[in-house]
Amino acid sequence: QLGGNIVLVWDNYSHHVDAAMRELIGKRPWLTVFRFPTYSPDLNPAEGVWAHLKKSLGNLAPCSIDDLAGLVRTRLKRMQYRPGLLDGFVAETGLITTPP
Numbered sequence: 642q643l644g645g646n647i648v649l650v651w652d653n654y655s656h657h658v659d660a661a662m663r664e665l666i667g668k669r670p671w672l673t674v675f676r677f678p679t680y681s682p683d684l685n686p687a688e689g690v691w692a693h694l695k696k697s698l699g700n701l702a703p704c705s706i707d708d709l710a711g712l713v714r715t716r717l718k719r720m721q722y723r724p725g726l727l728d729g730f731v732a733e734t735g736l737i738t739t740p741p
Contacts, residue, residue: 689730
């Protein structure tokens, strides 16, 4: 259990905005959802994560899909231990992450 309220920031992917998801969110008063405007990758920190990952894989030639998947998992895992890097992805968006 997290023991507190959760704020979720989502893109407008069709499954994130369909009726079933709206109902699910509506039944959870502890969950607040903010949605990015339509097609706004510059506001989504995940875009920075993927750009960084793609750059790190740029000159590699894995022998198989399994090898590529392993490299992706390893690189993403490494990012978890670099909070400054992750904070940078959020900072690039210009979004404010502290309560007013």
